[in-house]
Amino acid sequence: MSVVTEGTADAARTAASGETILSVNDLVVEFPRPGQPTDFRAVNGVSFDLRQGETLGLVGESGSGKSMTALSLLGIVPAPGKIIEGSINLRDRRIDNLPVNELRKVRGNDIGMVFQDPMTGLNPVRSIGSQLTESVLRHQDVSKQEAIELAFHALDDVGIPSARERLEGFPHELSGGLRQRVMIALALINHPEVIIADEATTALDATIQAQILDLLRERLSSATMILITHDMGVAAEICDRIMVMYAGRIVETGTIEEVLTSPRHPYTVGLLSAVPKFDIRRPKLVPIPGIPPTAEDIVRGCPFAPRCRFAETDCDQRPPLEYAEDRLVACWHPRLASERKK
Amino acid sequence: MTDIADNNKPASQPIETEKNDAETIPVAKQTAQTLTKRILELLFLLMFISTLLFFLLRLTGDPAAVLAGETGDQEQLELIRKQYGLDKPLIVQYGVFLYKLVQLDFGSSLANAQDALGLVFERLPTSFTLVIIAFTANLIISIPLGAWLGSRPDRTGRKLAATAVFVAQGIPGYITGLLLIQLFSVELGWLPSIGNQGILSWIMPATTLAAFQAPQVVRVISANVAEAMREDYIRTARANGAGFNTLLWRHALKNAMLGATALIGAQVSFLVGGSIITEVIFAWPGLGRLLVTSVQTLDFPVVQAAVFMIAIFVYFAITLTDIVFLFIDPRLRRQRA
Known part of the structure; x- marks a missing residue:
C-alpha cells in the first residue's frame, strides 16, 4: 500500500480542530484467569479522544487489545470479560455505565461497527x-x-x-x-456519529480490499471513524491519526505523517519495517522477533522489552505514555529525531 | 447438493461480481420436484417392503394351521389352503400377491374376513389423533425449553434443568406409561387407562409418547442455540442494539431449528409406525396394536396392509421434512437451473 499523501496530512490538520466526540479515559478490560493471582488485562489503561471528522487508526498485532477496546466502546465485550476501570464519554454523556436498555440505543445508532469476517x-x-x-x-x-x-x-x-x-x-x-x-x-x-471498522478489509482479497477501502474513504471522508487494523499500509491509506497498541496499552500515538516518517517506539519501528513496499532501496522485510504476550503471560515492566533490540535494564519498569519530543510514546528509550541524526 | 457446496465457498474471483448467475427456482417448483422424486422412490420402496414381507411372513408359520384351530384335521387344512390359495407354489402365490398389490387389494383378514386395507383405514384416525397430539405437545414443550436452556447454558438453574432433561431422555416409554396408569388411573382414578374414550383417554398415551421424544428435541435445540449464540452474526446483531430476546428468538433459534427439524421429522415417522408399545399399554385401538395382534395371529393380509400403510406415512413424513427444510433454510432454496 502507498505511503502517506498530502491529502491525508491536510485532513489531519482539519481533524485536529474538530470537537471531541468520543473520549476514552483509563479504560481497563479484564478477563478472569482462573488459577493465577491476577486477571488478564486485555485493555490496560487506554485513553484517547476522537475528534469530529477524524479517522483514527488503531494498529497492532493480533491480541494487542485493539478489538477489545472497540467492543468495550459498544459495551459488548464477550463474557466473562468486562470493563473494570475507566470511562467512555460520547460527547457529554458517559456511556460505559449505562443500563443495558440505554446502551442498546447507543449500539448501531450512535456508534456503528463493521466487523472483520463478512x-x-x-x-x-x-x-x-x-x-x-x-x-x-x-x-x-x-x-x-x-x-x-x-x-x-x-x-x-x-x-x-x-x-x-x-x-x-x-x-x-x-x-x-x-x-x-x-x-x-x-x-x-x-x-451513527462514530463508525468503528474492525479489520474490515482483512478477510478480503487484495483487489476487493482496495474496493472496500475506497468505499470507506468515499462514504466516510467526513465521518468520525476508528479503523482497527494490523496493516500499517491500510492505516496509511485512510487514517489521520494513528494509535499503536501493544499488550493492551497504547505505546505510541501521533498523526499518520509523524508516525510513518519518524516512528518513536521500537515496536512501531518494527511494524513499519514489516510492511512490504515497492521500493528497491529497501533491501528486505524485517520481522519483529518473538510473539506478543498472551493471555497466560504475566507481564512485568515494558511488555515489549523481551522482543526489543533497544531494551536495557531499566525496561523492567513499566514506561508511562509520555511526550517524547512532539509525540506520546510509552518507551524508556524512544527513537528520538535528535538522537537519530547523530 | 453440489450446488450448495459451491455457494458456501468463499469468493475467489478477482473482480467483485455476483457469484451465482443461476436462475432462481421458485420454492413451489422445487417442492414439486422433490415430491415427484419422492413418489418414485416410494414406489420402489413399497415394492421392496412388500416382497420382503411376503416371504418373511410365510417363513414364520402356517396360516392355515392357525385358521383351522386346534380342532382342525388334515381335510380342513387342505380346504383352507385351497380357499386362500395357499396350496399353490410360493412363486405363484407371490405373483398373485403382486398382481393384487398393484390394485391395492391385500385380500381379506384371515381372522374375520373383513377387507384388510379397510381394517387398516378404520384404525388410521385413532392413530393419527395420538400422533398429532403427541407431536404438538412435543413441539410446544421442547422449542421454548430448548431455547431457554441453550440461551445461557452456564446458569445454575439451567444446568439443573438440563440434567433433568438428560435423565428424562433415558426413561423408556413403557415405564412412563405404566407409572402414569398407576398414578392417574389406579391411585387417583382420574383418567381412563384403556381404549379411545374421548379427550380424557388421550392424555396419558400422548404424554407417554411426548415424554419420550421431547427430551431428545430439547437437547438438540439447546445445544444448537448455545452454539448459535456464539456466532459472529449474533455479535453483529448485538452491535446494532438487538436485545437478548431478539438475539435468541429471531437470530439464534432460527438457525438452531435447522438441525432440530431433521430430528423432529424422524420422530414423526417413528410416531406413525412406532407407537406400538404405547398403543399396546393403553389398549389403544390404533394401527400399532392392529399390527401386533395380526402378527400374533399370523393374519398376513392385515400385516401386509398395515406395514404398507405405515411405509407410506413414514415416507410422507420424510418428504414433508424435506419440504419444511426448503422453507427454513434459504441455502437449500436456490440452485443452478
Missing part, C-alpha cells in the same frame, strides 16, 4: 432486508415500508448492484466483498 457476520437464514430493517425499526421511528426504503438506499449507497432485489436475498448469494458492503450498510443505516 462470511459469518450476517445471519445465514434471514434475508438481507430483514436484517437491515430490524436495525432501522429498532432505532428510528418509521413504518415498515419506510424502513424497507431506507434499507434499499443503504444498500444502494454502498454500491450493491440491483439493491432492490438483494433485500429479498440471503447472505450466501453474495460474494465476500458484497457481504462486507452489506455489513457496512448495516453499520451506516442509522447514521
Whole structure:
C-alpha cells in the first residue's frame, strides 16, 4: 500500500480542530484467569479522544487489545470479560455505565461497527432486508415500508448492484466483498456519529480490499471513524491519526505523517519495517522477533522489552505514555529525531 | 447438493461480481420436484417392503394351521389352503400377491374376513389423533425449553434443568406409561387407562409418547442455540442494539431449528409406525396394536396392509421434512437451473 499523501496530512490538520466526540479515559478490560493471582488485562489503561471528522487508526498485532477496546466502546465485550476501570464519554454523556436498555440505543445508532469476517457476520437464514430493517425499526421511528426504503438506499449507497432485489436475498448469494458492503450498510443505516471498522478489509482479497477501502474513504471522508487494523499500509491509506497498541496499552500515538516518517517506539519501528513496499532501496522485510504476550503471560515492566533490540535494564519498569519530543510514546528509550541524526 | 457446496465457498474471483448467475427456482417448483422424486422412490420402496414381507411372513408359520384351530384335521387344512390359495407354489402365490398389490387389494383378514386395507383405514384416525397430539405437545414443550436452556447454558438453574432433561431422555416409554396408569388411573382414578374414550383417554398415551421424544428435541435445540449464540452474526446483531430476546428468538433459534427439524421429522415417522408399545399399554385401538395382534395371529393380509400403510406415512413424513427444510433454510432454496 502507498505511503502517506498530502491529502491525508491536510485532513489531519482539519481533524485536529474538530470537537471531541468520543473520549476514552483509563479504560481497563479484564478477563478472569482462573488459577493465577491476577486477571488478564486485555485493555490496560487506554485513553484517547476522537475528534469530529477524524479517522483514527488503531494498529497492532493480533491480541494487542485493539478489538477489545472497540467492543468495550459498544459495551459488548464477550463474557466473562468486562470493563473494570475507566470511562467512555460520547460527547457529554458517559456511556460505559449505562443500563443495558440505554446502551442498546447507543449500539448501531450512535456508534456503528463493521466487523472483520463478512462470511459469518450476517445471519445465514434471514434475508438481507430483514436484517437491515430490524436495525432501522429498532432505532428510528418509521413504518415498515419506510424502513424497507431506507434499507434499499443503504444498500444502494454502498454500491450493491440491483439493491432492490438483494433485500429479498440471503447472505450466501453474495460474494465476500458484497457481504462486507452489506455489513457496512448495516453499520451506516442509522447514521451513527462514530463508525468503528474492525479489520474490515482483512478477510478480503487484495483487489476487493482496495474496493472496500475506497468505499470507506468515499462514504466516510467526513465521518468520525476508528479503523482497527494490523496493516500499517491500510492505516496509511485512510487514517489521520494513528494509535499503536501493544499488550493492551497504547505505546505510541501521533498523526499518520509523524508516525510513518519518524516512528518513536521500537515496536512501531518494527511494524513499519514489516510492511512490504515497492521500493528497491529497501533491501528486505524485517520481522519483529518473538510473539506478543498472551493471555497466560504475566507481564512485568515494558511488555515489549523481551522482543526489543533497544531494551536495557531499566525496561523492567513499566514506561508511562509520555511526550517524547512532539509525540506520546510509552518507551524508556524512544527513537528520538535528535538522537537519530547523530 | 453440489450446488450448495459451491455457494458456501468463499469468493475467489478477482473482480467483485455476483457469484451465482443461476436462475432462481421458485420454492413451489422445487417442492414439486422433490415430491415427484419422492413418489418414485416410494414406489420402489413399497415394492421392496412388500416382497420382503411376503416371504418373511410365510417363513414364520402356517396360516392355515392357525385358521383351522386346534380342532382342525388334515381335510380342513387342505380346504383352507385351497380357499386362500395357499396350496399353490410360493412363486405363484407371490405373483398373485403382486398382481393384487398393484390394485391395492391385500385380500381379506384371515381372522374375520373383513377387507384388510379397510381394517387398516378404520384404525388410521385413532392413530393419527395420538400422533398429532403427541407431536404438538412435543413441539410446544421442547422449542421454548430448548431455547431457554441453550440461551445461557452456564446458569445454575439451567444446568439443573438440563440434567433433568438428560435423565428424562433415558426413561423408556413403557415405564412412563405404566407409572402414569398407576398414578392417574389406579391411585387417583382420574383418567381412563384403556381404549379411545374421548379427550380424557388421550392424555396419558400422548404424554407417554411426548415424554419420550421431547427430551431428545430439547437437547438438540439447546445445544444448537448455545452454539448459535456464539456466532459472529449474533455479535453483529448485538452491535446494532438487538436485545437478548431478539438475539435468541429471531437470530439464534432460527438457525438452531435447522438441525432440530431433521430430528423432529424422524420422530414423526417413528410416531406413525412406532407407537406400538404405547398403543399396546393403553389398549389403544390404533394401527400399532392392529399390527401386533395380526402378527400374533399370523393374519398376513392385515400385516401386509398395515406395514404398507405405515411405509407410506413414514415416507410422507420424510418428504414433508424435506419440504419444511426448503422453507427454513434459504441455502437449500436456490440452485443452478
